[in-house]
Amino acid sequence: MSAFPPGPTPRQATDPAQAPGSAQGAEPAIQLRNLVRHFAGRGGVATKALDGVSLSVAAGEIFGIVGRSGAGKSTLIRCVNLLERPTEGEVRVLGEDLLLLGDRALRERRRSIGMVFQHFNLLSSRTVADNVAFPLEVAGVPQAERKARVAEVLGLVGLAEKADAYPAQLSGGQKQRVGIARALAPRPSILLCDEATSALDPETTHDILGLIRRLRDRLDLTVLLITHEMAVVKEICDRVAVMEAGKVLEEGRVFDVFTRPSHPTTRSFIAGTIGHSVPRGTVARLPAPQPGEEKRLLQVLFAGPNSTRAVISEASRRFGIDLDIISGRIDEIAGEPFGLMALAAYGPSAQLDAATAWFQELGLTVTPLAEVN
Amino acid sequence: MIPWLSPALQDLFIESAIETAMMVGGAAAIAILFGLPIALLLHATGKGGLAQSGLVNRPLGLLINAVRSTPFIILMVAIVPFTRLVAGTSIGTTAAIVPLALAATAFISRLFESAFAEVDRGVVEAARAMGATRMQILLKVVVPEALPGLIAAITVMLVSLVGFSAMAGAVGGGGLGDLGIRFGYQRFMPEVMASVVVILILVVQGLQSLGDWLVRRVRRR
Structure with missing residues (x-):
């Protein structure tokens, strides 16, 4: 940026x-x-x-x-x-x-210990530069030094050109940048x-x-x-x-x-952040299970060494069940990738249980799928 | 200046206007001088304040309420000994400033206090988090942030003082209100009364407009 x-x-x-x-x-x-x-x-x-x-x-x-x-x-x-x-x-x-x-x-x-607040808490009576100077002023830093440091931290947050504006003239994001600059001023x-x-x-x-x-x-x-x-x-x-x-x-x-x-x-x-929610309508349109079989909606999270293995087709073959992928995506947290899949599983209860257990043995996380309206 | 009045009355008008200005200005200056620290003390020692202390807050609040609830005309005569001590006399314009200043101080302390209460608590918290002392918070945060409210309070006080100063005639303080009573009412000169009223209306309007303009200038919101 x-x-x-x-x-x-x-x-x-x-x-x-x-x-x-x-x-x-x-x-x-x-x-x-x-x-x-x-x-x-x-x-x-x-x-x-x-x-x-x-x-x-x-x-x-x-x-x-x-x-x-x-x-x-x-x-x-x-x-x-x-x-x-x-x-x-x-x-x-x-x-x-x-x-x-x-x-x-x-x-x-x-x-x-610098602190940044939800509602910014800037002094409305002071300019951006004077707000940032406040913690230095309170600490008794001489004016020349104050001025130099204010310019420095305002540059750091990318607001150098707003030094003489008042908080009321800024957008929320800009106000928070001032808040951050103010918090960082005393190093x-x-x-x-x-x-x-x-x-x-x-x-x-x-x-x-x-x-x-x-x-x-x-x-x-x-x-x-x-x-x-x-x-x-x-x-x-x-x-x-x-x-x-x-x-x-x-x-x-x-x-x-x-x-x-x-x-x-x-x-x-x-x-709400990385989970899967499937619309009720989608769930309702899924075919009914065969007699003697069961339908389960599962969310499977792939992370770690088995993320790349073809677990779905293998499970299908091993346990003689049908796995229908409703949706899937790949995401990343702190630079680590993981896959998330919503499945409809069809088969005898015992086989479904066994497949779930096998998934978990592989280090996948299996949870019931949440439904939304 | 006021063409339908005789030259003698015109001189009296000017004299009275100066007396009113002295009483209002003198009392206002004293009231701001004392009211500001009193209001800061009330604010700081009040509930949830920076130096919460019922021991200071309650007696001070009680005293201010006592002054505020005494009708001004009674306050004026009740404190005559104090007036004599301070002004050297209990009669005249200077003497009238003493009770006016006392009433105005009590009045503005409360107005200032509520202006301070309007200051965003979050800003005070931010100042605390930055390591400001209580004194620094009061002088560098609370007072500047409350400035528009303080100016509005001063405007209200000035307008009230113009009204109160009319009663100063009771202690020989003179002023426009006194002129209206003595000439307009007691001597049946309705043109004097009307002139006094019109001038006072103009003065109050002027003060209010000036105050509003200043508030707009210092408000950065």
């Missing part, structure tokens, strides 16, 4: 086999241990926004926290820079326990993104996510983002944690969580 000048030595795209998340031994950039956060609810009944959350984010990775609204992810990300203080637990950022710091030291540390090593693309249209979302990834590669940032959209996770995250009711349901490399989700909530999240 032209908005992003080529850097001197842009880092190569992360090889998934050695994703930063799997780095051993190195101190995690962010480590949360057993975080609990109570909120005084109506009638004195306390609700738990966080219920024993532990996470660790390795330096240089993009870590996503996904969950529906009310899952506690917003509270969680606010605990990382202590905008919200956890009731219990430990918050270690760059090896330091933030909860032990006094006010002044905490403000100091916050400057090394943080960590970037927190609080639903940073949720107020943007899909195309702008794609641009902003691309920008965040390029900035991560170039500036060696650690990015922690929360979102309710699995598509965001699929597009840029290295690792992901799925949250519900203040707890982490599962966590792992994005490819693994997408291809082998272990929790029903995760599955329903993924269904």
Whole structure:
């Protein structure tokens, strides 16, 4: 993209086999241990926004926290820079326990943790340049230095020509670029993104996510983002944690969580992004099974070494069943390809069970197919 | 200037207009000077504020409400000893500025406070995340972001002060309102009363338009 000048030595795209998340031994950039956060609810009944959350984010990775609204992810990300203080637990950022710091030291540390917001939260009374200068001003950086740094980061996000505009004159995507520039101005090593693309249209979302990834590669940032959209996770995250009711349901490399989700909530999240839904009409038009046979609708996910094997025709021969391919496609997560196929299987129940088991032995994931209207 | 009035009355008009301007301007200046920090204190110590403290907020709020609920004519005579202490006298234009300023301070503190409450909480949160101190947040975020609201509040206060200043005649403060009462009403000179009313309407219109224009200028939304 032209908005992003080529850097001197842009880092190569992360090889998934050695994703930063799997780095051993190195101190995690962010480590949360057993975080609990109570909120005084109506009638004195306390609700738990966080219920024993532990996470660790390795330096240089993009870590996503996904969950529906009310899952506690917003509270969680606010605990990382202590905008919200956890009731219990430990918050270690760059090896330091933030909860032990006094006010002044905490403000100091916050400057090394940039934050980007869903609604941008720019000062409407300041120009773009003055907004970006704000964190530097607050930190007491001299004016000349401030000016140079503002120009530099505005160039980084491709908004140099908008320096003198006011936020109200910008589009949503441009506002978020200003938000990112502002977050990066004090040279943080960590970037927190609080639903940073949720107020943007899909195309702008794609641009902003691309920008965040390029900035991560170039500036060696650690990015922690929360979102309710699995598509965001699929597009840029290295690792992901799925949250519900203040707890982490599962966590792992994005490819693994997408291809082998272990929790029903995760599955329903993924269904909307990479899953197969077949229109009811299509299902209704499928032929009825022969007497003594059964019809099953299956979704088969191919990943890993067997993706290229001719499993469909082999299964058909081995088990004497008919497999009708309703639809199929190939997708990629974090650079790893996988195939997804919707099948109508016809045959005796026992043979269908056996075929399903055989698929699973081969490492394919077989799930019943979801129907939509 | 007002052709249907005698030259003597015309002079009186000019004199009265100057007195009104002094009372309104003086009281407004003092009210803004004191009202701004009071409103910031109310805002910061209020519920969910940057330095939440019922111990500060409640007594201060109570005091302001007490001043605001006292009818101005009563407030004016009730604080005569204080006026004498501050202005050296309890009669005249300067003396009238004291109760006017007191009433206006209480009034504008609340108006400023609600202008501060309008500031987007997200912006304040962003400033906290960037490591700003509470003072920096108040002075670099809350006040500039509330500026259009503050100007609108000042406009409302100026208009109210023009009205209040008419009562200043009770302590010999003079001004256009006093002129209207003494000549227009007590001496049965309806042309004086009408002139006073017309001029006050024009002044208020002018203030309002000026305020609105300024608000539009500083509002960047």
